[in-house]
Amino acid sequence: MSWLPSIPYPPSKDGFWSPVTSTLNWCEEDYYATIYSAEIVNTLTNLLFMYCAFKGIFNCIQNGHDRIFLITFIGYLVVGTGSFMFHTSLKYPMQLVDELSMIYTTCLMFYATFSYGRTQQYALVLGLFLMTLALSITGYYHYLQDPRFHQNAYAILTAIVLLRSMYIMELNIRPSYKAKERELQEASEGKKTLPAERERQDKRDLKILGSMWTMIAYGLLVFLGGFAIWxxxxxxxxxxxxxxxxxxxxxxxxxxxxxxxxxMTGIGAYFYITWGIWLRHCLDGRQDEFELHWPRATTSLPMIVKRKVMNGSANGSANGFAKKTS
Structure with a gap:
C-alpha cells in the first residue's frame, strides 16, 4: 500500500504520565502521537461511549424512563470516562476505574432484571447481595491483579442478565405465552377484552417482539465482532x-x-440498555405509550420515546373492554 499518501509513525517515547503502572498495556504503541496520551486511539474512541451515555441519560430524563436505567447510563458514562483516563495514563488506579465500573454497571442491569415484580424485601436482599458481590470482585481482583478474572466475571454476569431478559421478554410479550395469564387477569377484574382489541394487541406485541429480536441480534453482532477484533x-x-x-x-x-x-462494545452496550428500557415498559403494559425510534439501523442509534397522542387516548384501546356478564 505504498501508493497511499502517508506519514511515518513517530517513535515511542516517555510521556507526561510515565512510567506505566497498569497490569495491562495494549497493542497500540505508547506516546507516539503526543506526550499527553499514552494510547491516543484507544483514548479517543471512548468519546463514542460518552456520546452514547449522554444520549441515553437525556432520553431517560425527557421520556420518564425508570430511574434504574438513568443510573445505569450514568454508570455507562463512568465506564467510558474511566477507560478514557486509563488509556491516557496507563496508571493502575485508572485501570481499576475502567474495569470495575463495567462490573458495577452490569450489576445495576442485573438488579433491574431480577428485581422487577418482586417484593421490596426481595429487592432489598438482591441489592445487598449484588453490592457484596461487586465489592468481593473488587477486593479479589485487586489482590489477584489478573485481568482474566475480571474478564470472566464480567462475561458471566452479562450472560446471565442477557439470557434472563430474553426469557422474560418471550414469556411476557409473546401472545401465545401470555394468553392464559391474560384470561386469569380478565376474570379477576370482571372484564373481557373485545376480540378486535385482542387481535390488535397481539399484532402489536408480535411486531414489538420482532423489533426487539432485531435489536438483540444487531447489538450482539456488533459486540461479539468487537470482541473478536480485540x-x-x-x-x-x-x-x-x-x-x-x-x-x-x-x-x-x-x-x-x-x-x-x-x-463496537460501546454501541452493543447502548443497544442492550435501550432494549432493557423498552422491555420494562412492555412488562408494565405500556406498549401503546412508548415506541422504538430507530430511523436507520446502520447510521442511527435506537431510542425509546413517548408515542405521540393522536385521536384520543394514548393507549389506543378506547372501548377495548366489555363488562363481564353472568
Missing amino acids: NLDNVYCSNLRRWRRQIGLPWGILLEGHGWWHL
Missing part, C-alpha cells in the same frame, strides 16, 4: 505493529484493534 489484536500484536508502520499514518489507525473494541 482478541486478534492481542494474538497478532507484533504483526499489526509492523503492518501499521509499513502503512504509515493515518491509515495505520484502522489496524488498532482495541480501538475498534471500544467503538
Whole structure:
C-alpha cells in the first residue's frame, strides 16, 4: 500500500504520565502521537461511549424512563470516562476505574432484571447481595491483579442478565405465552377484552417482539465482532505493529484493534440498555405509550420515546373492554 499518501509513525517515547503502572498495556504503541496520551486511539474512541451515555441519560430524563436505567447510563458514562483516563495514563488506579465500573454497571442491569415484580424485601436482599458481590470482585481482583478474572466475571454476569431478559421478554410479550395469564387477569377484574382489541394487541406485541429480536441480534453482532477484533489484536500484536508502520499514518489507525473494541462494545452496550428500557415498559403494559425510534439501523442509534397522542387516548384501546356478564 505504498501508493497511499502517508506519514511515518513517530517513535515511542516517555510521556507526561510515565512510567506505566497498569497490569495491562495494549497493542497500540505508547506516546507516539503526543506526550499527553499514552494510547491516543484507544483514548479517543471512548468519546463514542460518552456520546452514547449522554444520549441515553437525556432520553431517560425527557421520556420518564425508570430511574434504574438513568443510573445505569450514568454508570455507562463512568465506564467510558474511566477507560478514557486509563488509556491516557496507563496508571493502575485508572485501570481499576475502567474495569470495575463495567462490573458495577452490569450489576445495576442485573438488579433491574431480577428485581422487577418482586417484593421490596426481595429487592432489598438482591441489592445487598449484588453490592457484596461487586465489592468481593473488587477486593479479589485487586489482590489477584489478573485481568482474566475480571474478564470472566464480567462475561458471566452479562450472560446471565442477557439470557434472563430474553426469557422474560418471550414469556411476557409473546401472545401465545401470555394468553392464559391474560384470561386469569380478565376474570379477576370482571372484564373481557373485545376480540378486535385482542387481535390488535397481539399484532402489536408480535411486531414489538420482532423489533426487539432485531435489536438483540444487531447489538450482539456488533459486540461479539468487537470482541473478536480485540482478541486478534492481542494474538497478532507484533504483526499489526509492523503492518501499521509499513502503512504509515493515518491509515495505520484502522489496524488498532482495541480501538475498534471500544467503538463496537460501546454501541452493543447502548443497544442492550435501550432494549432493557423498552422491555420494562412492555412488562408494565405500556406498549401503546412508548415506541422504538430507530430511523436507520446502520447510521442511527435506537431510542425509546413517548408515542405521540393522536385521536384520543394514548393507549389506543378506547372501548377495548366489555363488562363481564353472568
